[in-house]
Amino acid sequence: MLNMKLKERLALAISAFLVLFTLMLIVDIQMDYGNFANKVPLPLHARVHSGDLEDKGRSAYIEFRKRFLQKSNGSNGSREYEQSAPGETSGGGTDAEPRTPAPPTDRYEDLQKIILSQLQGKAEDHTVVIPPHRDLNILRPENPTIGEMEDLEPSINASNLERFQLKIAQHELYEDGEPLVDEILKDMATNSILHVEQKEGGTQLKLIIDYPNGVQALFKPMRFARDVQTLPNHFYFSDYERHNAEIAAFHLDRILGFRRAMPVVGRVLNMTTEIYDVTEGDILKTFFVSPANNFCFHGKCSYYCDTGHAICGNPDMLEGSFAAFLPSSDIAERKVWRHPWRRSYHKRRKAPWELQSDYCDTVRTTPPYDSGRRMLDLMDMSIYDFLSGNMDRHHYETFKMFGNETFTLHLDQGRAFGKAFHDELSILAPLLQCCLVRHTTLSLLLKFHNGVPLSKVLRESLKLDPVNPILWEPHLVALDRRVLIILDAIRNCVNKAESPLQNEVNDFV
Numbered sequence: 442m443l444n445m446k447l448k449e450r451l452a453l454a455i456s457a458f459l460v461l462f463t464l465m466l467i468v469d470i471q472m473d474y475g476n477f478a479n480k481v482p483l484p485l486h487a488r489v490h491s492g493d494l495e496d497k498g499r500s501a502y503i504e505f506r507k508r509f510l511q512k513s514n515g516s517n518g519s520r521e522y523e524q525s526a527p528g529e530t531s532g533g534g535t536d537a538e539p540r541t542p543a544p545p546t547d548r549y550e551d552l553q554k555i556i557l558s559q560l561q562g563k564a565e566d567h568t569v570v571i572p573p574h575r576d577l578n579i580l581r582p583e584n585p586t587i588g589e590m591e592d593l594e595p596s597i598n599a600s601n602l603e604r605f606q607l608k609i610a611q612h613e614l615y616e617d618g619e620p621l622v623d624e625i626l627k628d629m630a631t632n633s634i635l636h637v638e639q640k641e642g643g644t645q646l647k648l649i650i651d652y653p654n655g656v657q658a659l660f661k662p663m664r665f666a667r668d669v670q671t672l673p674n675h676f677y678f679s680d681y682e683r684h685n686a687e688i689a690a691f692h693l694d695r696i697l698g699f700r701r702a703m704p705v706v707g708r709v710l711n712m713t714t715e716i717y718d719v720t721e722g723d724i725l726k727t728f729f730v731s732p733a734n735n736f737c738f739h740g741k742c743s744y745y746c747d748t749g750h751a752i753c754g755n756p757d758m759l760e761g762s763f764a765a766f767l768p769s770s771d772i773a774e775r776k777v778w779r780h781p782w783r784r785s786y787h788k789r790r791k792a793p794w795e796l797q798s799d800y801c802d803t804v805r806t807t808p809p810y811d812s813g814r815r816m817l818d819l820m821d822m823s824i825y826d827f828l829s830g831n832m833d834r835h836h837y838e839t840f841k842m843f844g845n846e847t848f849t850l851h852l853d854q855g856r857a858f859g860k861a862f863h864d865e866l867s868i869l870a871p872l873l874q875c876c877l878v879r880h881t882t883l884s885l886l887l888k889f890h891n892g893v894p895l896s897k898v899l900r901e902s903l904k905l906d907p908v909n910p911i912l913w914e915p916h917l918v919a920l921d922r923r924v925l926i927i928l929d930a931i932r933n934c935v936n937k938a939e940s941p942l943q944n945e946v947n948d949f950v
C-alpha cells in the first residue's frame with residue numbers, strides 16, 4: 442500500500458514536472474517571438490523605412506536591406522539590430538560580454554568556388570569578382586616610390602618616418618611586413634615631444650606634434666571611455682571623433698592588406714609638460730582646471746571647441762592617438778577628390794546616390810572611375826568603412842605624382858567604431874550598387890569567415906598598442922557579423938549577375 446503510494450507520488454511529481462517544463466518552454470518561445478517582434482518593426486525602424494519606401498526598387502542597397510531583414514527572420518537570427526539603450530554609454534555590465542558568434546553553417550562555398558576557379562585561371566571574365574590578372578593593384582606593372590620619383594634618398598641620419606615617407610609607393614603606403622612601421626609606432630609612442638600646435642582647419646581639435654629629427658604626428662585626444670557610443674540623435678557629421686577609432690582603423694587597414702592608412706599609435710601624455718609647456722599662442726588661453734580638479738583645454742575649432750566640450754586629463758594625464766605624418770606637400774602633393782558616394786551632410790537633403798537607381802553606371806563611365814584600379818579601391822573603401830562603421834567619407838586623397846593609377850589613401854577614420862550594435866548598410870552602397878569586388882578582398886573575407894575570425898586577428902594586433910585595450914568588445918564582435926553581411930551582399934550580386942531575370946522576380950516576392 443505504502444509502496445503503491447510512493448510510486449503514485451513519484452509518478453505525480455514527474456508528470457507535474459513535465460507539465461511545468463512544457464509551460465516554461467512555451468513561455469520561452471513566446472518571449473523570443475515577442476523580442477523579435479519588438480526588434481524589427483520598431484517605430485525607430487519605421488522612420489528609417491518611411492524614407493526607403495519612396496525609393497522602393499530604386500536603390501540596390503535598399504533592396505539588399507529589405508531582403509537582408511527578411512532573411513534575418515530565419516535561423517540566422519537578427520543581424521541588424523539597433524542599440525536598445527539610447528543612453529550615451531551602453532554601460533559595462535552584461536553588454537560588454539563578448540557574444541560568441543554561432544559556428545558558421547554557411548561556408549559560402551559558391552563564392553569559394555569562384556575564388557578557386559580564378560586561381561586556376563578560369564572565371565576570368567567574372568563581372569562581380571575581379572580576378573588578380575585584371576587588378577592593377579596585383580599586376581603593378583610599375584610601382585615607383587616617392588623617393589624614386591623625386592630622386593630623393595634618405596640622409597644617413599634620416600628618421601624612420603622620413604625613410605618610410607620616401608618608400609611610399611604608387612600602389613601602397615608600405616610593403617607587407619615593412620619593419621619601418623613598427624619603428625615609427627615606437628618612435629611616436631616614446632620619443633620626447635618638442636613642440637605642440639593646433640592644426641588649422643578641420644572641424645574638431647587636432648594637434649601637430651613635433652618630435653626630434655623633424656618627425657611629426659597628428660594627435661587626436663581621447664574624449665570618452667571606450668564603451669561610449671555615438672549619441673543616437675547625432676548625425677554622422679556631428680559625431681565626436683574618437684582617438685581609439687584611428688588606432689583600430691590603422692590596424693584594420695593593415696590586416697585587410699590594403700596598407701592605405703598611415704601608422705597610428707596610442708600614448709598617454711602629461712598635459713603640463715608635454716602640451717602646455719611646449720605650445721604657445723591662443724591655445725594657451727583655453728587651458729583651465731575643471732571643478733573636478735582635472736586639467737582641461739578646448740582649443741579653437743568649428744565644432745566642440747568650448748568649455749562645455751573641453752578635453753580633460755585625469756587629472757593631467759591625457760590619452761590620444763598619434764598618426765604618422767604624411768610627406769609634406771613640398772615632396773608629395775596630394776589631390777583631394779570628392780567621394781562619389783559622399784553623404785549630403787544635411788539633416789534633410791539626400792545625396793544623388795540615394796535617389797538614382799543607375800548611379801553606379803554614371804560613376805563607372807566617368808574618369809577616373811572608368812578604368813584602372815580606382816573603382817576597385819572605392820569598393821575596398823566601402824568594405825573597410827562598413828566594417829568599422831565609418832559614415833564620414835566625404836573626400837579621399839591620392840598622391841598627385843602617381844596620376845590616377847594609384848591607391849586611395851585611407852585618411853581620417855576618427856568617426857569609425859561609434860555604434861557596435863548597428864550595422865549601417867548604407868556604407869556598403871558602393872558595393873551594393875556596383876556589384877564589384879576585388880578577388881583578393883573577397884578571398885580574405887572568406888578566410889576570416891571560415892577560419893580565424895577578423896575580430897580575433899584585430900584583437901591580437903591591437904594588443905601591441907601601448908594603450909590597449911583599444912576597442913570595446915562589442916565593436917570587435919560586430920566585425921565578424923559585418924563580414925557575413927558583406928559576403929551575403931556579394932553572393933547576392935553574383936546570383937543577380939548569373940540569372941538576372943530570376944532575381945528580378947525574387948526582388949518583388
Ligand SMILES: Nc1ncnc2c1ncn2[C@@H]1O[C@H](COP(=O)(O)OP(=O)(O)OP(=O)(O)O)[C@@H](O)[C@H]1O
Nearest residue numbers: 642643644645659703764765766767852853854855
Ligand atoms: N597623417 C596625416 N598627416 C598629415 N596630414 C594629415 C594626416 N591625416 C590627415 N591629414 C590632413 O589633415 C586634414 C584633416 O584631418 P582629418 O580629416 O583627420 O580631420 P577632421 O577634423 O576630421 O577633418 P574634417 O572634419 O574635414 O573631416 C585632412 O584633410 C588631411 O589632409
Ligand SMILES: [Mn+2]
Nearest residue numbers: 833853855856
Ligand atoms: Mn573627419
